Amino acid sequence: MQVEDMMLLGWAALPLIAFTGGSLALSRTVRRRERRAPDAQQRLTQLRRLRDDGRVVPRGRMADAVMLAEDAGSTTSLRVR
Structure with a gap:
């Protein structure tokens, strides 16, 4: 039963991890564009x-x-x- 719960929790957390990673990547890109080369x-x-x-x-x-x-x-x- 614990294995199934961990799998469910992992799959449920995956969109949150993807959203957080995407937000960090976008904010980093914006900061890089603000610097003038x-x-x-x-x-x-x-x-x-x-x-x-x-x-x-x-x-x-x-x-x-x-x-x-x-x-x-x-x-x-x-x-x-």
Whole structure:
């Protein structure tokens, strides 16, 4: 008899657990949308500042792209006509 009662209680509690989990997931999504993500220019400025402070050694595609863009900007006056 106890097994049947536990099964009934488990099945009865399942909608409550699903409702609570869904509510928590929705509230977390709303909170994440309220935070503003930096745009590309702000993120680039932040990466340069962190690199100049020596706190972060940039790696990856973004760092390579920044390095190439900075190198291209410094060599544009060396074009051969």
